[in-house]
Amino acid sequence: MESWDVIILGAGAAGLFCGIEAARRGRRVLVVDHAKAPGEKIRISGGGRCNFTNMYIEPHKFLGENPRFALSALNRYTQWDFIERVDAAGIPWHEKTLGQLFCDSSAKDIIAMLTRELAEAGATLRLGCGVSNVTRSAAGFVVDTTSGPLAAEAVVVATGGKSIPKIGASGIGYHIAEHFGLRIVPTRPALVPLTFEGQLKADMATLSGTSVQATVAAGGTSFDEGLLFTHRGLSGPSILQISSYWTEGAPITVDLAANTPIAEPLKAARQEAGKISIKNALARHLPEKLAVQVVARAQVSGTLADQSNAALDALDAAVHSWDVTPAGTEGYRTAEVTLGGVDTAALDGRTFAARTVPGLHFIGEVVDVTGWLGGYNFQWAWSSGWACGQAC
Numbered sequence: 001m002e003s004w005d006v007i008i009l010g011a012g013a014a015g016l017f018c019g020i021e022a023a024r025r026g027r028r029v030l031v032v033d034h035a036k037a038p039g040e041k042i043r044i045s046g047g048g049r050c051n052f053t054n055m056y057i058e059p060h061k062f063l064g065e066n067p068r069f070a071l072s073a074l075n076r077y078t079q080w081d082f083i084e085r086v087d088a089a090g091i092p093w094h095e096k097t098l099g100q101l102f103c104d105s106s107a108k109d110i111i112a113m114l115t116r117e118l119a120e121a122g123a124t125l126r127l128g129c130g131v132s133n134v135t136r137s138a139a140g141f142v143v144d145t146t147s148g149p150l151a152a153e154a155v156v157v158a159t160g161g162k163s164i165p166k167i168g169a170s171g172i173g174y175h176i177a178e179h180f181g182l183r184i185v186p187t188r189p190a191l192v193p194l195t196f197e198g199q200l201k202a203d204m205a206t207l208s209g210t211s212v213q214a215t216v217a218a219g220g221t222s223f224d225e226g227l228l229f230t231h232r233g234l235s236g237p238s239i240l241q242i243s244s245y246w247t248e249g250a251p252i253t254v255d256l257a258a259n260t261p262i263a264e265p266l267k268a269a270r271q272e273a274g275k276i277s278i279k280n281a282l283a284r285h286l287p288e289k290l291a292v293q294v295v296a297r298a299q300v301s302g303t304l305a306d307q308s309n310a311a312l313d314a315l316d317a318a319v320h321s322w323d324v325t326p327a328g329t330e331g332y333r334t335a336e337v338t339l340g341g342v343d344t345a346a347l348d349g350r351t352f353a354a355r356t357v358p359g360l361h362f363i364g365e366v367v368d369v370t371g372w373l374g375g376y377n378f379q380w381a382w383s384s385g386w387a388c389g390q391a392c
């Protein structure tokens, strides 16, 4: 049977990075993936430009049962280390917003850097090779693949989460963990658009394509970013972010005009522009179609001059604190990441090895660590891949 020091399952961000580091240490490394190309999620990330890290990596921007678990790896291999790597490869980049760093030209630059470094380090990449099972053997592990069984001293599970099955996501990492008796923190789609039903859905559909700068709050957290109305409900960065904190059945609170006062300027305008309809008055502060819906929801009508202070305060509240309850999410079909995963209590935070199964490691998205939108999830992949690569 073909035998390796380390077999890495998954040629995504975490697996490729781990493979480079382990091979640089002189380990004989095989990276396998059932896809035809490596780093498919990197390719489609950041609208094709890969938001590869964030300048403001901070612990509270990572979710999981034990958010502190991520700290060791994030501190040992930082965003500045990865930026140095990108610079050394001559890849041009820029900050888009909120510390989010993107390639100037294409995400393919990052994939090319990783595959080149992997080859230079002496690791082997085998594509079109699906993994179905991992079992213990006297010398380590046997990995069952579509190209036959492979033996390894150490196995690194870097098979990612469940999001976007169309481009290769599978639940195999969770099955392997469970097979070895590791607990899985329940998984659910995150960084995902929210869906609505009934009249709310119909109203949102008529606004499809409209966007505003919003503050969206749920589960004790809020995000001040763009919000986009869609045919199914709500999307945009603020909604994707809050989806990680939202729990089924709970409302979210939306401020449709973050940092824009509504009641005070309308009260002030009553004298000189009192004849205009309240809808047109509000449309000075919100997209017109949205203003129509907000006026209806606040049950105000007539001209601006007709409105009492109380009516304008009610309109202000309808804009700034709209409580709506999503019916669900768009699911793994469009989710950027999977919340939950391999219980971090079962893993060593330095080596990413399972405490009860020496030699079996888990890195990247398959682990119960999920970052905010904005490059945090790739930084987790680089940091956990790097740390494991020093140890596997």
Ligand code: FDA
Pocket: 009, 010, 011, 012, 013, 014, 015, 032, 033, 034, 035, 038, 039, 040, 041, 042, 044, 045, 046, 047, 050, 051, 052, 053, 129, 130, 131, 132, 158, 159, 160, 161, 163, 164, 167, 168, 169, 170, 171, 172, 335, 336, 337, 363, 364, 365, 366, 374, 375, 376, 377, 378, 379, 381
């Ligand atoms: P990843 O999913 O990348 O890799 C897992 C690999 O395992 C895949 O190549 C898969 O084919 C392989 N595999 C699975 N099952 C297998 C099996 N049975 N046999 C063999 N191989 C198997 N993050 C960010 O920080 N910035 C961004 O800009 C974006 N943008 C973005 C856009 C979109 C559309 C999505 C879906 C996601 C993002 N993300 C992101 C999230 C980011 O892509 C994600 O967190 C990382 O890719 C996770 O890296 P991993 O290596 O852990 O898994």
